[in-house]
Amino acid sequence: MEIRDHPLEIGTHFAEMRIKIDPPWFRVLTGFLKSATMLRVRSDLGGLNLETQELIAELKKSIEEIPALKEIEEGFQNPHIKAWKTKVADLLGQGGTTCRDPLEIIKKMRSQMGSTQFVVRHSFLNQFDALERSIKQTIHTIEVFGRPEEKDILPHWGKPKSQQRALGNLMVGAEEVATDNISIHEVLDCLVSLCEDSDDLSSEMRTKVITHLNAILDDDMLQPFLTRKLDVLLGHWPEFQNK
Numbered sequence: 001m002e003i004r005d006h007p008l009e010i011g012t013h014f015a016e017m018r019i020k021i022d023p024p025w026f027r028v029l030t031g032f033l034k035s036a037t038m039l040r041v042r043s044d045l046g047g048l049n050l051e052t053q054e055l056i057a058e059l060k061k062s063i064e065e066i067p068a069l070k071e072i073e074e075g076f077q078n079p080h081i082k083a084w085k086t087k088v089a090d091l092l093g094q095g096g097t098t099c100r101d102p103l104e105i106i107k108k109m110r111s112q113m114g115s116t117q118f119v120v121r122h123s124f125l126n127q128f129d130a131l132e133r134s135i136k137q138t139i140h141t142i143e144v145f146g147r148p149e150e151k152d153i154l155p156h157w158g159k160p161k162s163q164q165r166a167l168g169n170l171m172v173g174a175e176e177v178a179t180d181n182i183s184i185h186e187v188l189d190c191l192v193s194l195c196e197d198s199d200d201l202s203s204e205m206r207t208k209v210i211t212h213l214n215a216i217l218d219d220d221m222l223q224p225f226l227t228r229k230l231d232v233l234l235g236h237w238p239e240f241q242n243k
Contacts, residue, residue, distance in 0.1 A: 052147055055095050059139050062088045066132050075124045076111045085109065095138075098147050101224040102134040112181055119175050130183060133223040140220065166234035184233055185226035188217055 065084060072078045076085075085106055092103040109131065112123040169176045192213050195206050216222060 052142060055091070056139055056142060058091050059095075059135055062091065063132055063135055066128055070125055070128050075120065076109065096147050098142055099138055101227070102131060102138050105131050105134050105227060108180075112178075116175065119177065123181055126183070126186065130185070130227040133220075134227055137220055137223050164235040165231045166237075167231065179231040179234065180229045182230040183226060184228050184230070185217065185223075187230060187233070188213055188226070192217070 062084075069081055069084060072081060074081075076082070089103060089106050092099040092106065095103075105127075109127045112120045166179050169178050170182070192210055195201060195209050195213070198206070201209065217226070
């Protein structure tokens with residue numbers, strides 16, 4: 001990967017990052033909360049109020065529609081996809097703070113301009129994948145913890161750090177890709193692929209690195225964080241942290 005013509009610039013645009021982690025103490029705490037709230041959170045969602053149950057049902061219906069939408073070659077310009085996005089955005093907007101992450105993702109979903117059909121199609125599918133992961137995580141969070149609007153029991157996931165973003169495009173071979181169209185999940189996928197192809201790692205080292213990377217990539221709790229974009233990631237470059 002090389003950078004040509006469009007050097008990356010660390011700007012001063014606001015970027016909020018909420019880091020979700022899953023250390024052992026958090027897993028223990030989650031297990032305790034699940035047990036302590038069994039009367040409120042049941043498999044039939046009977047402990048949640050009607051509005052929240054309807055929200056979960058509608059979100060699950062929205063996820064079920066995604067595979068068919070991804071088959072539409074026209075992409076985001078298709079009227080059916082536009083209508084679906086509007087419907088889901090309205091639904092997420094009514095869902096309160098718990099739905100903030102998927103709402104942010106769906107608002108940013110757009111076609112990759114000025115690129116080949118392959119890049120446009122790849123970006124289209126990746127954006128739907130990111131949205132699907134985020135909605136699923138939101139549903140899981142609501143089913144376990146409820147919504148803050150019902151009872152404020154959600155943990156605080158962390159505080160914003162850098163207020164900077166990287167601006168510019170990357171040239172990957174002959175393809176130009178904007179930094180705000182590349183997710184952290186995709187960056188780690190690339191790192192896995194590099195580890196698999198690299199001669200600089202022994203077999204044991206390669207297995208160790210890939211195992212750790214896959215554990216991060218497959219962790220449901222981390223998916224909202226992994227949907228953050230490369231421009232936000234590069235905004236945390238240590239050299240610029242105190243500038």
